[in-house]
Amino acid sequence: MSNAATFDTRTEANIPVESPLAYSYHRSGAPAPSAKSRVILRERPFLGHLVLRGGAIVLDEAVRAVLGFGLPARPNTLSQSEDGARSIQWLSPDEWLLIVPGGEEFELEGALRNALGDAHYAIVNVSGGQTLLELSGEKARELLMKSTPSDVHPEAFPVGKGVTAVFAKANLILRRPAENRWELVLRRSFADYCYRWLLDAGAEYAIGVEK
Amino acid sequence: MFHIYCPYCEEHREEEEFRPKGQAHIVRPKDPEACSDEEWGDYLFFRDNPRGIHHELWVHAVGCRKFFNVTRHTVTYEILETYKMGEQPRITAESLASGETQGNVQVAGGGQQTVSGSNAAVEAVKGEQA
Numbered sequence: 030m031s032n033a034a035t036f037d038t039r040t041e042a043n044i045p046v047e048s049p050l051a052y053s054y055h056r057s058g059a060p061a062p063s064a065k066s067r068v069i070l071r072e073r074p075f076l077g078h079l080v081l082r083g084g085a086i087v088l089d090e091a092v093r094a095v096l097g098f099g100l101p102a103r104p105n106t107l108s109q110s111e112d113g114a115r116s117i118q119w120l121s122p123d124e125w126l127l128i129v130p131g132g133e134e135f136e137l138e139g140a141l142r143n144a145l146g147d148a149h150y151a152i153v154n155v156s157g158g159q160t161l162l163e164l165s166g167e168k169a170r171e172l173l174m175k176s177t178p179s180d181v182h183p184e185a186f187p188v189g190k191g192v193t194a195v196f197a198k199a200n201l202i203l204r205r206p207a208e209n210r211w212e213l214v215l216r217r218s219f220a221d222y223c224y225r226w227l228l229d230a231g232a233e234y235a236i237g238v239e240k
Numbered sequence: 241m242f243h244i245y246c247p248y249c250e251e252h253r254e255e256e257e258f259r260p261k262g263q264a265h266i267v268r269p270k271d272p273e274a275c276s277d278e279e280w281g282d283y284l285f286f287r288d289n290p291r292g293i294h295h296e297l298w299v300h301a302v303g304c305r306k307f308f309n310v311t312r313h314t315v316t317y318e319i320l321e322t323y324k325m326g327e328q329p330r331i332t333a334e335s336l337a338s339g340e341t342q343g344n345v346q347v348a349g350g351g352q353q354t355v356s357g358s359n360a361a362v363e364a365v366k367g368e369q370a
Contacts, residue, residue: 104250104304121304122248178241178254192249193303195256200302 031142037135038157048074049160049220054240057225062237068166070227071239077134078159078214079127080120081141083150088125091144092117095137100125107191107204118191118204126202126214128161160220162227164211168234173211175230179203197226242317244298247324248306257302263287264297264309291315293333298322 050072062069081088089100101108101119109116118126129137138152164172173181179194180186181203191204199222202214215223228236242255269275269283288294296310311320311329320331 104248121306124304178256195254195302 031145031147033142035135035138035142038154039132039135046075048072049215049217050074050224053221053224054238056221057228059238059240060228060236062239063235065235066166066237067168067234068164068172068231068236069239070231070236071163071165073161073163075131076156076161077129077131077137078154078156079129079134079138079141080153080155081117081125081127081150082123082152083145083148084123087145087148088150091141091148092127094144095140105190105192107189107206109206113206116206118202120193120202128214131156158217160215160217162213162215162223164213164227165209166234168231169209169211172227172231172234172236173203176226177203196223199223242319244310244319245322246300246303246306247308247322248304249300253300253303257300259299259301261297261299261307264295290333293320293331293336295329295332 081092085100093099096110096115098108098110098115098117100117104119104122107116107118115129116127118128120126127137134154134156138154141152170181177194177196179192186192186205188205188208191202194200194203196203196213199216199219201216201219201223204212204214206212213223228238243252244255244258245252246258266283269279272280275283291314294312294314296312297307298310299305299307306325308322308324309327309329310322311331312318313320321329323329
């Protein structure tokens, strides 16, 4: 058992929490989806984000024991639980991003620390620092083509791939968990900029924001 | 724009994602106290500026954030190969001069720890690099 000091960042006190986009909705608005919308944007705020660092083999064993599925075996790929609610993405040869439904992350961190024992690793809870946006709709890929130099052609970017990419003048994590769904993992500090960029770039596709 | 092969991401990415970090394979003197001023000055300040093949350190700043080496031609800007930290270049000014040009310009694979790899294999590779 590690002696790292951990604490639950979600307090039990009834403090209202705001998603990183709360200010942007207020300031820039959120066009409602209509029948004309060919791109739909949806934020999935307050998920649990953990960054795992360490050797692939040790982490893989621990993650398998705790979550029931392993690390992605190849660079720039994504592994998911069967229902798709939990995912692990390769970020670099010794770094992975684990995303779970909100509220699970603290317990999960403890379970992973138990499973890892004295191994050399690091787990950081970054839930408060980033948020996840979902893009869907027939023109979602076209919107991405305008925004990022990464190749998002289906041949170069199959389902299950995820990369860290330049996006507009910021950078974010871009991933494709399903055929028609793209996910953007944004830094909190870039959220407003990227949101406004997406609204502007999506205007010609009548982008709609689901809340 | 260049497409640069990142040996850790194992694919070509846009130049925009990378940053150059100067000459590669500079070894810090093992015992700085025993260095002459000239040796220490060479290590600290003086860099090669060849016309032709140059081995450089680059970082995949937006992607995996790992440093790796690039063999680049300073006149044509052509990137002849990229290879991981701790590895030695296959293409050098000498190898080109002696006509041993490699057909394969990008070197990939080896050394990276993956889920399917074994610890022993990884340790073996690390041992070779040390």
